[in-house]
Amino acid sequence: MTSRAESAAATRRALLEAAAELLDSGGLDAVTLRAVGARAGVTRGAPYRHFLDKESLLIAVGTRAWDTLGDRMQALRAEPGLSAAEKIRGGLLALIDVGRFQPHLYQLMFSNPPGDPTALARAAQRSQTEFLAVVADLVGEQDARRYAALLISSANGIAGLEASGQLADPKWGGVCAEDLTDTLVEMVAATSRHT
Amino acid sequence: MTSRAESAAATRRALLEAAAELLDSGGLDAVTLRAVGARAGVTRGAPYRHFLDKESLLIAVGTRAWDTLGDRMQALRAEPGLSAAEKIRGGLLALIDVGRFQPHLYQLMFSNPPGDPTALARAAQRSQTEFLAVVADLVGEQDARRYAALLISSANGIAGLEASGQLADPKWGGVCAEDLTDTLVEMVAATSRHT
DNA sequence: GAGTTTCAGTTGACGTTGTCATCTCTCTAG
DNA sequence: CTAGAGAGATGACAACGTCAACTGAAACTC
Numbered sequence: 384m385t386s387r388a389e390s391a392a393a394t395r396r397a398l399l400e401a402a403a404e405l406l407d408s409g410g411l412d413a414v415t416l417r418a419v420g421a422r423a424g425v426t427r428g429a430p431y432r433h434f435l436d437k438e439s440l441l442i443a444v445g446t447r448a449w450d451t452l453g454d455r456m457q458a459l460r461a462e463p464g465l466s467a468a469e470k471i472r473g474g475l476l477a478l479i480d481v482g483r484f485q486p487h488l489y490q491l492m493f494s495n496p497p498g499d500p501t502a503l504a505r506a507a508q509r510s511q512t513e514f515l516a517v518v519a520d521l522v523g524e525q526d527a528r529r530y531a532a533l534l535i536s537s538a539n540g541i542a543g544l545e546a547s548g549q550l551a552d553p554k555w556g557g558v559c560a561e562d563l564t565d566t567l568v569e570m571v572a573a574t575s576r577h578t
Numbered sequence: 579m580t581s582r583a584e585s586a587a588a589t590r591r592a593l594l595e596a597a598a599e600l601l602d603s604g605g606l607d608a609v610t611l612r613a614v615g616a617r618a619g620v621t622r623g624a625p626y627r628h629f630l631d632k633e634s635l636l637i638a639v640g641t642r643a644w645d646t647l648g649d650r651m652q653a654l655r656a657e658p659g660l661s662a663a664e665k666i667r668g669g670l671l672a673l674i675d676v677g678r679f680q681p682h683l684y685q686l687m688f689s690n691p692p693g694d695p696t697a698l699a700r701a702a703q704r705s706q707t708e709f710l711a712v713v714a715d716l717v718g719e720q721d722a723r724r725y726a727a728l729l730i731s732s733a734n735g736i737a738g739l740e741a742s743g744q745l746a747d748p749k750w751g752g753v754c755a756e757d758l759t760d761t762l763v764e765m766v767a768a769t770s771r772h773t
Numbered sequence: 774g775a776g777t778t779t780c781a782g783t784t785g786a787c788g789t790t791g792t793c794a795t796c797t798c799t800c801t802a803g
Numbered sequence: 804c805t806a807g808a809g810a811g812a813t814g815a816c817a818a819c820g821t822c823a824a825c826t827g828a829a830a831c832t833c
Contacts, residue, residue: 539734554706778829
C-alpha cells in the first residue's frame with residue numbers, strides 16, 4: 384500500500400504544510416515544533432527525522448514559497464499577448480501580494496537565518512532571474528540589471544509597508560500598492576525611453 | 579547624591595542600551611531578558627520594573643531608533659545650501675544606512691509586534707512627516723504623498739536587500755545602494771519636471 | 774521464510790527562556 | 804521617627820528546542 388518512503392515523504396509534506404499554516408495564522412511565535420508536529424499528526428521529535436533543525440524547517444518553508452513565486456514569474460514571462468511593462472507589473476504585484484496577504488511568510492522569505500544566511504537568497508534566485516529577463520525586454524540588456532534591482536527593491540518596500548499596514552495611513556493620500564506599482568513602472572519606462 | 583528616581587532612570591537607560599547592543603551584535607535571539615539584565619548590571623527580574631514585557635522593551639528600542647532617525651531628518655531639512663534633491667538623497671541614505679550597518683535594528687524598526695501592531699508605525703511618523711515635507715519641495719504638494727510613499731518604499735527595499743547582502747550579487751551588475759538611490763531620485767525629479 | 778538491519782516515530786530528560794509571586798531593603802513622605 | 808512605596812533579587816513554573824535511548828514495523832539478506 385504505502386511504502387515507507389511514501390509515508391515518510393507524506394509526513395514531511397504535512398510538516399511543511401502545518402508550519403506554513405501556523406506561520407500564516409499566528410506568526411512566527413506560533414510555529415513551535417510541538418504545534419507543528421501535532422498539526423501534522425506526529426509528536427515533537429518527529430521533525431528531526433526530516434529537518435536538521437527548527438531553523439532548517441523554516442528555511443524549507445521559505446524556499447517552497449520562493450519556488451512557487453518562481454513558477455508564477457516563469458509562467459508570466461511566457462504569457463503571450465502581454466507587453467513587457469504589463470509583465471513587469473504582474474511580477475511586481477505577485478511579490479507584493481505575498482506581503483499583503485501572507486505578511487509573516489513574506490518576512491520569512493526575506494530574513495536571513497543565522498545558521499545559513501545565504502539559503503533563502505539562493506532560493507530567490509530563479510524568481511529574480513525570470514524577472515530580470517522581463518525587465519531586459521523593456522529597458523534593454525544594458526540597464527536591465529540596475530533597473531531590475533531598483534524595481535525589486537521598490538516592490539519589496541511597497542510590500543513591506545503594506546504588510547505593516549502603514550500604506551493605509553491617510554498621510555500618504557490613500558495610495559494603494561497598485562497605484563505605486565503603476566507609477567514606478569511608468570517612471571522606469573519613461574526614463575529608459577528617453578535615454 | 580543619586581536620588582531613587584535618577585537611579586531608576588539610569589537603569590532604564592542601561593537596559594535599553596544593553597538590549598540595543600545585544601541586538602546589534604547577536605541578532606534578536608541574543609536579546610534575552612537575562613542577558614540584557616546582566617549587561618545592565620541587574621538581574622532578570624529587574625526589567626519588569628521598567629517595561630511591561632520583553633516585547634515592550636523591544637518596542638522601546640525600536641522607538642528610540644526611529645526618534646534618532648527623525649532628529650536626523652529634521653536637521654537635514656533645516657540644512658541650508660542643500661537642494662531638495664540632495665536632501666531627499668540624504669534622507670534616503672540615512673534610512674538605508676541603518677539597514678546596512680544595523681540590519682537587526684532595521685528589521686526591528688519595521689516589524690509590527692503582535693501585542694501592539696501600530697506602536698512602531700506611530701514612532702516612525704515624525705521621520706516620515708519630515709521626509710514628506712522635503713519631497714513636497716521637489717515635486718509640489720500635489721504629488722508629494724504619492725512620491726514620498728514610493729521613495730520610502732524603495733529605500734526600504736534597497737536597505738532590505740543590502741541588509742541581507744543580496745545587492746552584492748554580481749547578478750545585479752555590481753550596483754550599490756548609492757547608485758540605486760541616485761537613479762531613483764533622478765527618475766522622480768525628471769518625471770515631476772516633465773508633468 | 775527466518776533473521777537481521779534500517780529507520781520513522783515516540784518518549785524521557787535537560788538546559789534555557791519569559792513570566793509571576795514573594796521577599797528584602799533602601800529611599801522618601803508625613 | 805515611622806510608615807509606605809517601590810526598585811531589585813530570588814524561587815518557582817510552564818513552555819520551548821534539542822538530544823539520547825527506545826520501539827516497532829518495513830526492507831533487505833541468505
